[in-house]
Amino acid sequence: MAKILVFTELHGSHVKGVTLEILGKLAGHTVDVAAIGAIPAEAIADLAKFGAANVHSLKGANLEKYTPEGYANALKGFIAGGSYDYVFAGATSLGKDLLPRVATMFDAGMASEVTNFIMEGDKFAGTRPLFAGKCFAKVELQGPKPHFVTVRPNALGMNANPTAGAASVKEDAVDAGAIRAMIKDIVKGASEKLDLTEANIIVSGGRAMKDAANFKILEEMANVIGATVGASRAAVDSGFAPHAMQVGQTGKTVAPSLYIACGISGAIQHLAGMRTSKVIVAINTDPDAPIFTKADYGIVGDLFTIVPIMTQEFKNLLGK
Amino acid sequence: MNIFVCVKQVPDTETKIVPSGDGSFIETSSIKWIMNPYDEFAVEQALLVQAANAGSTVTVVRVGSVKDTEALRTAMAMGADDAFLVEAADNLDSYMIAKALKGAIEKSGKTPDLILSGKQAIDDDCLQVPQILATMLNLPSVSVVVGYEGSATDITVKREVEGGALEVYGVKLPAMIACNKGINTPRYASLPGIMKAKKKPLTTLSLADVGVSDADKRVKYSNFQLPPEKPPG
Ligand SMILES: Cc1cc2nc3c(=O)[nH]c(=O)nc-3n(C[C@H](O)[C@H](O)[C@H](O)COP(=O)(O)OP(=O)(O)OC[C@H]3O[C@@H](n4cnc5c(N)ncnc54)[C@H](O)[C@@H]3O)c2cc1C
Ligand SMILES: Cc1cc2nc3c(=O)[nH]c(=O)nc-3n(C[C@H](O)[C@H](O)[C@H](O)COP(=O)(O)OP(=O)(O)OC[C@H]3O[C@@H](n4cnc5c(N)ncnc54)[C@H](O)[C@@H]3O)c2cc1C
Structure with a gap:
């Protein structure tokens, strides 16, 4: 069976909804989850409910805030030790920025922002809109593994009957490496509402x-x-x-x-x-x-x- | 400074999209091609940086079919100095496109100080090429950039994230920056600009010239279909 990792962001004390959508869709597979930093108990409970096997909390210096290079180096280091076949993430601002970088570090391909997918045994097949939704096509991946996929939020929907998982928490030391695009400041948006x-x-x-x-x-x-x-x-x-x-x-x-x-x-x-x-x-x-x-x-x-x-x-x- | 801009040619947004008979791509024969709208911001930013740093050059690069070179000519009419086209089908995957862009930049013989691109192409919306190219070239990069200021060596850029929040980055050049709407107001090509563009150098390369082959293919797509129509309510 394919070995799968879902990378998630934390949003306050929860993971983003799209993470749970992806987990629910992967019911029946062994799926690990990784996040940068400490993972709150509520988030772990949600991940367990939707079937996460192991939950990896990746820790290291210079990872308090998102930086493209820091997160990419950290995630690459973790994935390299795990022999994963697939790495999934939500097509959020962060997911869309981060995943292509990590994929390239493995010389691997990535399916962007799929709205649906199936795993035929070990093989991923996704659907995605293009030409601004005027047409749809099937996407498959080949070449070096792991293969990378981002999934559009709200597209899959929540699995109403998820299979629970152990969600055993593990801490992993990771290295952010050299960061040349340094974050100086974060200016809050006008709206505190959901994006x-x-x-x-x-x-x-x-x-x-x-x-x-x-x-x-x-x-x-x-x-x-x-x-x-x-x-x-x-x-x-x-x-x-x-x-x-x-x-x-x-x-x-x-x-x-x-x-x-x-x-x-x-x-x-x-x-x-x-x-x-x-x-x-x-x-x-x-x-x-x-x-x-x-x-x-x-x-x-x-x-x-x-x-x-x-x-x-x-x-x-x-x-x- | 050696400034490079990546521009993609995309179907005009009014174009009716028809899947090809065998579902392998779309019918491209009757499409009107335009420069990807986000790439206009990248070209404008390159020209602004050039104006602020005497002696700089702006080179545009594109991977795609030779049928029409509208996007490159438009960029040169706006003021870019020269152009490279890597001749290829219009449906390569992001990895191959980025590798071809890297090859073209290397072929130019100039070491980039700044590479600009749009944040996304409006036909495939992958938002991958800039990040892949930066990783391949081992350059720092920031995507979805709505603000740019700085010198020939250090810049400060603003990246837009969820809810309109902004992440402010300090970056040492060389770097790759992917531009979003809001970073500037692109100029229109003037008539003299359009005339001059016809005489500016456009070098055509093959995929083999830039070291890209079928072995680089990572993404396979098929089964192009129209979306299921919503019944009118
Ligand atoms: C149905 C379908 C599904 C696809 N799915 C995937 C997929 O999931 N993963 C994948 O890797 N590929 C996929 N492809 C291939 C993909 O469409 C693109 O050709 C490729 O990914 C480029 O991405 P983009 O056009 O979305 O560019 P983006 O990465 O969105 O473009 C950002 C910027 O990069 C620059 N740029 C992009 N392309 C070029 C170019 N040709 N020349 C110069 N500059 C350029 C421009 O400045 C542009 O503004 C798919 C193609 C189809 C037809
Ligand atoms: C390359 C390109 C990209 C584009 N990208 C986008 C995009 O991302 N998003 C986008 O939205 N557009 C985009 N557009 C623009 C798009 O073509 C339209 O111009 C735009 O969507 C029109 O906006 P509108 O419906 O608000 O305005 P209008 O088309 O002017 O429509 C206003 C509507 O309001 C109705 N109306 C007037 N008064 C009232 C009232 N008191 N109560 C109720 N109804 C009233 C009118 O009947 C009319 O239907 C793009 C165009 C191009 C060329």
Whole structure:
């Protein structure tokens, strides 16, 4: 059977959801997990529930904060001692930056941001969208091992009946090596909310928001239903929202359970970033807006009237 | 400074994508090709750094088919000095592309002080090539960069991560930097620029010239399909 490692980031006292999605999908295989630093008890409990065999806590100097070289050297050193066939990670900011570096240290290939995969016996076969979701293809890996894979958050979904694992914790000393791109500072983002790429619900505003201040009504709704706020490129280019909030071909690709598009026409480049959302709701004054052809629920009307009504209804429904 | 920029040619975002009959790739015959939008930021950054450091050169490199050299000509029309094209199919994997880019940079005879690229190509969205190239060249690198300042030897760059947070890095050159939107505002090529670009040197190399062969293939893809259509609601 294939020997598999899942690399995970820690997010407060938990691992990222995508780690558990990957573990759940790999049920039936022996899977180890590795993280940099001390792993909190809650995180270990989650990993055990979803089937982790061994949980490796990698420790060494200069690893308090992420640096591309430090993490890559540390992970490479650990993997080299473990004869793994596959190394998985979430396609998060960190995963996307780190994994190609480590793969190259083994002269190995990597499948980027798959939305689904199967293990046929020992062999990985993944599916991934490309050309901004306009087409899908199958990806397989060959050449030196281990093979590397990143998985898009929220795409696999959680395994409802995971097989539990021992999750025995081991500490491993690792070496960050020489770090030439030194981290000097971390500037906090405007939002403490879940990032768009990991959010389960997204409320997005388009050009029709008219100005930055009006995004307040979207934030109010988002606060009630636990959503993250996004924007179209027209809204970003008009200065209503920062680029970090942009959904679409040249912004973020998202796959939430619920996507509410407010005053967004549904241009192909916007659809590219959100068409794999499970349920799409569109609010638009124009009944012919293209967004309605992709929406599961459409409301023809003025967002400035409808959004506050919906917020109030959600409050009533959720008893807030 | 010897500045290099990696540019990819991608289908125009309005292009209708049709899988080829056997599902091995897409129909490429009727595609209009453009420079990958993120690579415009990389070219602009190279020109800004060149302007601030007298005597610097900007060389653009691309791996891809020879059918159309739009991306390289556009980069030279914006102001880049010369270009290298490694002639290859448009669907190599990231590892082969990075290895070919490394080979082309070495063939140029110049030792890079700074290599710039886009953060991602909008056709395949792998976000791999810059990190692989940097690792192969043993250079420090930062990806998804939205801010750049510094001298010919030391730079400070800002990398965008989740929730719009920024990681600020101090980097000693030589280094590889992958640019995101926000780092600058790319200039348009002027008419005289476009005329001049036609006379600038463009060297074409083969994969064999840069030491890349089929043995370097790491990723196999097949079964191209259109996405399942959502029923209109
Ligand atoms: C269906 C399908 C799935 C694929 N899956 C994978 C996969 O999982 N793993 C994999 O390794 N490959 C895969 N490939 C191959 C892949 O699409 C690309 O050709 C290759 O990975 C380049 O990645 P990218 O275009 O996403 O570039 P990115 O890494 O996203 O590009 C970042 C930057 O690198 C530079 N760059 C990229 N390509 C070039 C180039 N040709 N010339 C000059 N500069 C360039 C540009 O500056 C660009 O902005 C797949 C291809 C297809 C068709
Ligand atoms: C290379 C390239 C990359 C791109 N990348 C992206 C990307 O990543 N993301 C992206 O979003 N776009 C992207 N675009 C831009 C895209 O083509 C569209 O221009 C953009 O998505 C339009 O934004 P919008 O829907 O907010 O604005 P519009 O198209 O102007 O639509 C506004 C909509 O609001 C409706 N409306 C007006 N008033 C109200 C009201 N009071 N209540 C309700 N509805 C109202 C209108 O009927 C209209 O449908 C890209 C374009 C290119 C060329």
